[in-house]
Amino acid sequence: MPPDLPIPNVDSPRVQAAMRVLGVHPADLEKQDVEAFGGLESKHLLFEKKRRVVVAQVTNLAAKGPQGTTHSMEKGDYPIAPERNTSIMDMVIKKEQENLEKLQRMAQKDIQKTVIFELEAKLELHKASKKQDDGAGRMRELKKERDEKLKAQQKEQEKRDQRSREVRERNHKQVLKHCQELREELANKAEKVAKCTQAIVDSRVAGREAGAQKFIDNAARVATHEEGLVNRRFHMLDEIEEKHSKSQSRLSDLTGARSSNKQAMLEKEMQCRQKVSDFWNKRQAETDDKYMTAVQRSKDAKEFRRENHQKALKEFKVANQKARQAFESRYERVINSHEKELDKYREKDKLKRAKSEAIFRSERPELLKAREEAENHVYLAASNRERLRRAHHHAVEQQIDKLLGMRERVQVMEDAKAEADRRRMMVLRNTAIATSHLQDKVSRFKDCGAEKMIALVSGSEVDPDAAKRINEILGELNLPPLGGYAPADD
Numbered sequence: 001m002p003p004d005l006p007i008p009n010v011d012s013p014r015v016q017a018a019m020r021v022l023g024v025h026p027a028d029l030e031k032q033d034v035e036a037f038g039g040l041e042s043k044h045l046l047f048e049k050k051r052r053v054v055v056a057q058v059t060n061l062a063a064k065g066p067q068g069t070t071h072s073m074e075k076g077d078y079p080i081a082p083e084r085n086t087s088i089m090d091m092v093i094k095k096e097q098e099n100l101e102k103l104q105r106m107a108q109k110d111i112q113k114t115v116i117f118e119l120e121a122k123l124e125l126h127k128a129s130k131k132q133d134d135g136a137g138r139m140r141e142l143k144k145e146r147d148e149k150l151k152a153q154q155k156e157q158e159k160r161d162q163r164s165r166e167v168r169e170r171n172h173k174q175v176l177k178h179c180q181e182l183r184e185e186l187a188n189k190a191e192k193v194a195k196c197t198q199a200i201v202d203s204r205v206a207g208r209e210a211g212a213q214k215f216i217d218n219a220a221r222v223a224t225h226e227e228g229l230v231n232r233r234f235h236m237l238d239e240i241e242e243k244h245s246k247s248q249s250r251l252s253d254l255t256g257a258r259s260s261n262k263q264a265m266l267e268k269e270m271q272c273r274q275k276v277s278d279f280w281n282k283r284q285a286e287t288d289d290k291y292m293t294a295v296q297r298s299k300d301a302k303e304f305r306r307e308n309h310q311k312a313l314k315e316f317k318v319a320n321q322k323a324r325q326a327f328e329s330r331y332e333r334v335i336n337s338h339e340k341e342l343d344k345y346r347e348k349d350k351l352k353r354a355k356s357e358a359i360f361r362s363e364r365p366e367l368l369k370a371r372e373e374a375e376n377h378v379y380l381a382a383s384n385r386e387r388l389r390r391a392h393h394h395a396v397e398q399q400i401d402k403l404l405g406m407r408e409r410v411q412v413m414e415d416a417k418a419e420a421d422r423r424r425m426m427v428l429r430n431t432a433i434a435t436s437h438l439q440d441k442v443s444r445f446k447d448c449g450a451e452k453m454i455a456l457v458s459g460s461e462v463d464p465d466a467a468k469r470i471n472e473i474l475g476e477l478n479l480p481p482l483g484g485y486a487p488a489d490d
Contacts, residue, residue, distance in 0.1 A: 002052040018061035023390030043376040096427040112466040119473040
């Protein structure tokens, strides 16, 4: 008799799977008493041998893996399902990443060129404004020097006028003093020279009048000379003011010409920007049209695949349903016929047993034992057929599950292909969106001021050559370099 092995754990998934494969029920593994077999020791012994064999088969099959290799259930060694092949999706994602990195590098170079170009333009404007400030400073210095000279000349003229007045006053005082002395002397000698004086006075009247007229003429000449000096200085002032007005008119003409040129340059720049905006709007519209065409084509292809899949699935379901119905009908007929045969056999066995008990009571023990063993083998064969029928039913279900699994794998492959197409279209869309964003970023760089432009550039990575040129221009513009410090300070 085979060794009595311990009954395996019926709750274990491996044991349950092995029992389904062999068509064994949990009741077939349990040990039974002799009374369960009608008190027949030989039948109990035969079925006990079969029970031990079944327990050994279930234990061995449960200990084996799906690959035919033995695994320890205590260790929990189970096969691992292979991962899905994601090479297509990885390639699509890698291509998208490379395109985005390339766009970033191109946009970075374009931004650096734009920053350098705008900073050079601002540097030229700064130099021009500096030249204008220097010219205005020189003009202020010339005006200041002219005003100082005029003030100095005016002070000098006032000093000369003061000295002239002092000289005239001293002369007048001296004349008055001399006249007083003469009057006193004349008064003293009036009596003595009255007669002579009268004659002299008469002769001097004409001389005194001539002297007075001469004094008046001298005073008029002095006043005329002084007035001429003042008029000459006023004339010099008028010439200087006229020269200054001519300089101002020339400067205003130059300023007007420069403003007209600047207005023309602004108009030309606006036209260029409008052309660029129209070009990129047209290009964006073409890209959108291509994208919408691709989306529509993808939708049509998806709808075509869905219709074909539904059609094939419908045909497969119909064929599968027909095959299933035919199989079930055949299976039910076989089961019914088998049950009928078993019922007939049981009835015949009962009759035979009754006849054998009534007729063959006087037979030899060897014949009775042989007949009993034959009957026991018949029951054993019936139980084996039932177990094989259950095993066959489980095998058929496994085949059906295998077919369904193959169909699911095919569906997974189709879904992966559709997902790859969708990701490819997403790559095109993301690339177009990234391109538009980068173009907008470049345009914002062109329109912003120097400080904001430097702040935007500082937040991204800059090439060493471009950073060196930008720092040179910022140094000339008296602005802080990139990063807040100059390379020389480092």
